[in-house]
Amino acid sequence: MKTTVPIHLEILRQPQFAAGEYDTGFVGRLLG
Amino acid sequence: MRRVDGAEDFAARYQEASLEAEKAFSNPGLYLEKYIVDGRHIEFQVMADAYGARRPPRRARVFRAAAAPEAPRGVPLTRTRRGDARGNRRPALRGPPAVGYRNAGTVEFFRDPAGTSTFMEMNARLQVEHPVTEMITGRDLVAEQIRLAANEPLSFRQEEVRSQGHAIECRINAEDPAQDFRPSPGLIQVFRPPDGALSFEIGDSGGGAAKGGDAEGTAAQSDPSIRVRVDTHVRDGYRIPPHYDSLLAKIIVWGPTRDAARRGMIDALTHSASKG
Numbered sequence: 001m002k003t004t005v006p007i008h009l010e011i012l013r014q015p016q017f018a019a020g021e022y023d024t025g026f027v028g029r030l031l032g
Numbered sequence: 033m034r035r036v037d038g039a040e041d042f043a044a045r046y047q048e049a050s051l052e053a054e055k056a057f058s059n060p061g062l063y064l065e066k067y068i069v070d071g072r073h074i075e076f077q078v079m080a081d082a083y084g085a086r087r088p089p090r091r092a093r094v095f096r097a098a099a100a101p102e103a104p105r106g107v108p109l110t111r112t113r114r115g116d117a118r119g120n121r122r123p124a125l126r127g128p129p130a131v132g133y134r135n136a137g138t139v140e141f142f143r144d145p146a147g148t149s150t151f152m153e154m155n156a157r158l159q160v161e162h163p164v165t166e167m168i169t170g171r172d173l174v175a176e177q178i179r180l181a182a183n184e185p186l187s188f189r190q191e192e193v194r195s196q197g198h199a200i201e202c203r204i205n206a207e208d209p210a211q212d213f214r215p216s217p218g219l220i221q222v223f224r225p226p227d228g229a230l231s232f233e234i235g236d237s238g239g240g241a242a243k244g245g246d247a248e249g250t251a252a253q254s255d256p257s258i259r260v261r262v263d264t265h266v267r268d269g270y271r272i273p274p275h276y277d278s279l280l281a282k283i284i285v286w287g288p289t290r291d292a293a294r295r296g297m298i299d300a301l302t303h304s305a306s307k308g
Contacts, residue, residue, distance in 0.1 A: 001272075002208035002216040003280065005301050012200075012298050020290065023145070025070040031209065 007031075035067055068144045076139040077158075077165045079176055080128045083185040128154070135180045136173065163261060167199035167286040198290040200297050206278040217274040225262040225281060226300035258296035259286040 011017055011030065034045040046062065054060040128137050136158040143149045159165060162173050171193070176186060207213040264281035272278060283300055287293035 001206055001218055001220065002210075004203065004205045004207055004209060004213070007209040008202045008204075009298060009301050012294055012301075018291065018294060023070040023072050 066150065068142055068150070070145055072143045074141045074143055074149065075159060076141075077162065077173065078128050078137045078139055079173070079180065079186060080134055080137070081180050081185045082134055082183060136177045161201050161282075163263060163282060163284040164199040164201050167259065167261065167284055168195045168197055169193060170196075197286055197288045198293040199284055199286045200290075200293045201282055201284045202297060202301065203279060204281045204283060206272045206280055215272075215274065215278045217272040217278065220266060220270045220272065220280075221268065223264075223266045223268055223270065223280070225264060226260055226283065226303045257288050258292060258299075260284070260296065260300050261286075 007027075011027065014030065016022055016026070034049045036042050036045045049062055050060040053062060128139075133154075133156070135156075138155040138157060138159045140152040140155065141149045142152050158173060158177055165171075166173055171188065179185075179187065205213070206216045206218075208216050261284040262281055263284070266280050272280070283297070285293050285296040285300055287296050
């Protein structure tokens with residue numbers, strides 16, 4: 001079964017997210 | 033819906049959309065709104081009773097985090113520039129009483145990259161991600177909502193509201209991110225909310241949130257200052273229905289700093305598991 005846990009972890013580990021530098025386009029750019 | 037990036041395209045796009053609306057709804061009327069690229073969604077939870085009390089702890093909708101890393105210092109109902117402190121949270125406070133609103137409401141703003149905040153809407157309900165606000169304020173918002181519905185006053189005053197630390201919420205869905213978040217229904221054989229490095233206590237399924245509701249615990253081993261809460265209806269043997277929301281759980285982590293909350297969430301997600 002697939003869950004959203006992996007994408008959450010990927011987001012949390014992004015330096016940009018860690019620095020608080022994200023916006024509504026962040027996830028879309030990450031998924032490319 | 034049409035996006036227009038320049039005045040030269042406006043007339044053509046408008047006509048297209050208008051014709052489409054008339055064909056579909058027998059009404060060519062259109063609604064125009066500003067399109068903001070790569071902005072930030074900011075929400076204020078407001079609760080108003082019939083006795084003059086109200087509360088607006090701020091939170092950010094983006095990744096369900098509270099408080100926002102750069103919460104706006106001015107968010108009037110029209111527009112202002114970042115740095116204008118006069119409007120700090122006041123519009124969110126003024127709006128509901130001005131229209132005679134009672135109970136929980138969510139006032140939403142959108143901030144563009146230049147720092148200009150624009151009012152979007154007010155939803156007549158509790159925040160979808162109210163646990164993050166509960167975690168930073170220590171208030172049980174669901175209990176307050178029920179009190180207000182019974183025409184009782186809020187149990188606290190505005191000046192008693194204090195926000196501490198940061199909270200992040202992750203919605204765990206049975207979806208495949210690699211397939212455009214396609215639902216992944218089926219039988220869950222094993223479901224384990226965060227444990228392992230986290231010392232975790234599972235509470236009763238009913239009841240409130242911030243005061244020990246669905247499932248709440250403390251990261252005693254890795255960081256005693258981290259608090260983890262899990263809201264879930266899922267158990268071993270649960271079958272995810274194909275026709276409804278694929279939400280499995282909401283995991284909320286609080287930390288004294290934003291980075292502590294972020295690291296705590298990584299711990300929590302790393303030590304959770306589902307198999308099906």
